[in-house]
Amino acid sequence: MNARQLDPIAEAAIDWLVRLDSGTAGADDHAAFARWLHADPRHEAVWRTISGLLDQPLAAIKDADTRLPGQRHAAHRALTAPARRKALRRGTAMLLLLGLGSYALNRQQPLLGLSADVHTATGERRQVQLADGSTLILNARSAVDIEFSAQTRLLRLRRGTLLIHTAADRQRPLIVATEHGEARALGTRFAVQLQDNHSELAVLEHSVRLTTADGSEQTFAAGSAARYDASGIHPMAESAAPLAAWADGQLDVRDRPLAELIAALRPYKRGYLQVSPQAAVLRVFGVFPLDDPDATLHALAETQPIAIRRYGPWLTVVEHQNEIR
Amino acid sequence: MPAAPSVAKLYVDHHRWLHAWLRRKLGCTHLAADLTQDTFVRVLGARDIGHLNEPRAYLLTLAQRVLYSFWRRRDLENAWLDALAAQPESYAPSAEDYALVREAIETLDRLLDGLPLRARKVLLMNRLEEMTHTEIAKAIGVSLATVERDMKLALTHCYMAGLGAAAATPQARS
Numbered sequence: 001m002n003a004r005q006l007d008p009i010a011e012a013a014i015d016w017l018v019r020l021d022s023g024t025a026g027a028d029d030h031a032a033f034a035r036w037l038h039a040d041p042r043h044e045a046v047w048r049t050i051s052g053l054l055d056q057p058l059a060a061i062k063d064a065d066t067r068l069p070g071q072r073h074a075a076h077r078a079l080t081a082p083a084r085r086k087a088l089r090r091g092t093a094m095l096l097l098l099g100l101g102s103y104a105l106n107r108q109q110p111l112l113g114l115s116a117d118v119h120t121a122t123g124e125r126r127q128v129q130l131a132d133g134s135t136l137i138l139n140a141r142s143a144v145d146i147e148f149s150a151q152t153r154l155l156r157l158r159r160g161t162l163l164i165h166t167a168a169d170r171q172r173p174l175i176v177a178t179e180h181g182e183a184r185a186l187g188t189r190f191a192v193q194l195q196d197n198h199s200e201l202a203v204l205e206h207s208v209r210l211t212t213a214d215g216s217e218q219t220f221a222a223g224s225a226a227r228y229d230a231s232g233i234h235p236m237a238e239s240a241a242p243l244a245a246w247a248d249g250q251l252d253v254r255d256r257p258l259a260e261l262i263a264a265l266r267p268y269k270r271g272y273l274q275v276s277p278q279a280a281v282l283r284v285f286g287v288f289p290l291d292d293p294d295a296t297l298h299a300l301a302e303t304q305p306i307a308i309r310r311y312g313p314w315l316t317v318v319e320h321q322n323e324i325r
Numbered sequence: 326m327p328a329a330p331s332v333a334k335l336y337v338d339h340h341r342w343l344h345a346w347l348r349r350k351l352g353c354t355h356l357a358a359d360l361t362q363d364t365f366v367r368v369l370g371a372r373d374i375g376h377l378n379e380p381r382a383y384l385l386t387l388a389q390r391v392l393y394s395f396w397r398r399r400d401l402e403n404a405w406l407d408a409l410a411a412q413p414e415s416y417a418p419s420a421e422d423y424a425l426v427r428e429a430i431e432t433l434d435r436l437l438d439g440l441p442l443r444a445r446k447v448l449l450m451n452r453l454e455e456m457t458h459t460e461i462a463k464a465i466g467v468s469l470a471t472v473e474r475d476m477k478l479a480l481t482h483c484y485m486a487g488l489g490a491a492a493a494t495p496q497a498r499s
Contacts, residue, residue, distance in 0.1 A: 010484060018476045023457020050480065053436065053487040057429035058452055064426045070409060075430050076449045078405035080442060235352040239403045245410065252410050254402075255423075285423050287410050303419045 009046045012036065017051060119143035120160070123268045123291070125249070133167030134174065137247045139193075140290075141267035148172075160267060161193040163204075163247045180229045181212035186219070191244040198229040200236070202243035251288040251296065258282040258304070262318060269293040269316070278320040279306050332368055335380055340365065343384055350392060360395060364388045401434055402427060436483040447472055448479035 006014075016033050019025055037043055065071040120126050120138050128136040130146065132153060138144060142160025153174040155164065166174045166185045174185040176192045180199040183192055188206035192199060201210060202225045209219045213230040220226055225236040225243055242252035246264065253261050259280035266273050268290050282304055288296040297308050297318065305321040340361055347364075348357035367387045377383050405427070437445050446465065450456045456464070458472045 006481060006484075011481075014477055014480045014484065017480055018473060021451055021476075022473070023459060049487070050484050053483055054433070054452055054480075057432040057436075060425045060429035061453065064422045067422065071426055072453050074405055074408035075426065075433070076453055077408035078401055078430055079433055079437065079449060080446050081404045237351060237353060237356065237399065239407070241403075241407055242410070250410070252406075254406050283420070285406075285420075 007046075009040075009042055010050065013043070013047045013050050016047070117143065117145050119158075122270050125246075130167075132169055132172075132174075135165040137163040139163075139246050139267060157192055157194050157199075159194060161191060161246065163189070163191040163244055165189040181210055181216075181233075184209045184211070188222075191240075191247070193243070198227050200243065201226045201228065202240035204240055204244055245287070246290055249290050251286075251290050253284050253286060253288075255283050255285055258284050258300075258306070258318070261288075261300075265290070265293045265296060273316050273318070275318040276320060276323060278323055279318050282306065282320070331377075332365070335368060335377070335384070336365055339380060339384055342381070343388060346385070347388060347392070360388070360391050363391045363395075367391065397434075398431060401430060405430055436486045437479070438486065440479055440482045443467075444475040444479040444482070447475040448483075451476060 016036065019029055020033060037047060061071055061075045118126065118128055118136070118138060120140050120142050122141055124140050126138045128138065130136055130153075131148060134153070136144070136146075136155070139161035142162060143158040144162055145156040145158060147154040147156065149172075151172060153169065153172050155162065155174070155176045157176060157178045162176065164174070164176060164185070166188055168187060176183045176185075176190075178192065178194045178199040180194075183190065183201050186207045186209060188208055189204040190208045191202045191204070193202075201208060201220060203220045203222050205222050207219050207221045209217065210226060210228055210233055211217045212228050212233060214232060216228075216232045218226070218233050218235075220235075223240050225238050225240045227234045227236055238254070242254055245252035251261060251264055253264075257280060259275055261284055262273055262275045262280070273293075284300065284304060286299070286303075288299060290296075297316070300306060300318075301308055307319050307321055307324050309317045309319065311317070343364060344354075344357050344361045347360050348354050351357050351360070364384060364387050367390070368384070371387075437448070440448075443465070447461055450461045450464065451458070458469055458476070462469045462472045
């Protein structure tokens with residue numbers, strides 16, 4: 001597989017590298033290696049090149065692992081995901097399946113009639129079993145109208161975010177409608193979020209067909225996400241998994257502006273959570289618990305240049321440190 | 326650089342068009358602007374663009390490479406973050422740690438590109454997770470000789486990839 005010829009010194013250096021890191025190298029081996037290394041200046045030069053190639057990136061990961069355990073393992077997994085997009089999907093599906101058994105849900109409702117309105121309060125996430133066997137998870141401060149008929153299974157998202165795991169029914173398509181368009185399940189699990197000026201779709205399994213008021217239509221496969229409004233559909237570069245992490249009680253942000261994270265926390269925090277324009281544009285990464293917004297704000301303040309001020313239970317202000325002196 | 330005037334002309338004539346093309350691919354105007362710049366950086370790095378018959382076809386070829394490496398890095402980063410998110414602990418790395426680890430993973434990915442999966446795993450188990458050959462052989466159910474062969478293959482591959490990268494970007498070393 002290596003078409004180019006490997007020079008004998010490099011080959012010897014690689015043999016030493018394999019031998020010394022095998023876990024069974026003894027004092028004899030180390031002494032013999034030292035003799036080889038000093039026998040010729042070229043030996044040392046090639047040795048440095050070969051061992052240095054990997055040492056630097058490996059050291060960076062190991063170093064981070066001492067501060068935040070799990071980095072080694074995560075790096076290893078990322079680098080050995082064979083067909084990454086596919087692996088990503090499988091990982092996501094598994095995460096959500098595991099999650100389903102252990103949701104810290106505030107309320108469980110068994111079966112819901114053919115039409116109903118479901119809503120959740122601040123800090124409340126609810127799982128609902130629908131009449132057709134589908135499972136609906138509603139994020140905090142969300143509302144959905146359920147309208148099942150002989151022709152369709154329609155969920156009108158009025159506010160917030162939902163995740164649906166659909167039951168098969170060839171006769172009646174399942175549609176999640178917002179004011180911005182319709183997402184039609186093609187046998188699947190997906191999440192829809194309604195925001196002020198657009199809606200967002202995150203597909204976790206199989207695929208979903210989006211249709212908007214202007215007649216745009218596009219099908220999205222597992223792992224993909226899209227933003228849409230009445231005038232069209234815009235595919236998103238983000239992977240779908242973090243957009244649906246809320247269903248596991250997590251906030252998974254990947255290099256996003258702080259404003260987005262704060263917006264996702266709001267339904268979980270009583271009173272008003274305000275973020276200053278200067279703090280809003282800070283880029284954040286991390287996985288945070290949704291159910292404890294104060295702990296999340298605290299964790300953020302440890303890694304970001306922000307200050308959190310509380311004015312009683314009604315108002316919490318997140319500011320950039322530059323603004324408070 | 327003598328080629329500069331024609332690069333400037335190429336930029337003036339086509340950067341809007343290229344930006345629009347990339348925006349359609351990416352669905353994000355800022356990202357498209359970044360990758361448009363990256364594409365023209367590659368034009369500057371190319372040897373001879375004195376007389377291009379099909380400037381847009383040329384730009385598209387380069388832009389596709391930029392786009393491919395962008396998606397590749399994005400996939401890698403997503404796989405890494407998914408792995409982190411799947412762990413029980415919450416985590417919030419500092420921006421510095423985030424950047425360092427992401428860059429380290431990208432470097433390793435470049436060095437390991439094209440290496441068979443088992444050899445990749447063996448190398449990472451040994452060098453990253455610090456497992457002995459015996460432990461690795463037991464963990465993945467192969468003989469000790471196979472682990473040694475995979476280690477040698479992997480290190481040779483990395484060495485060749487490292488040489489290739491050094492030869493491709495001589496200015497980076499000076």
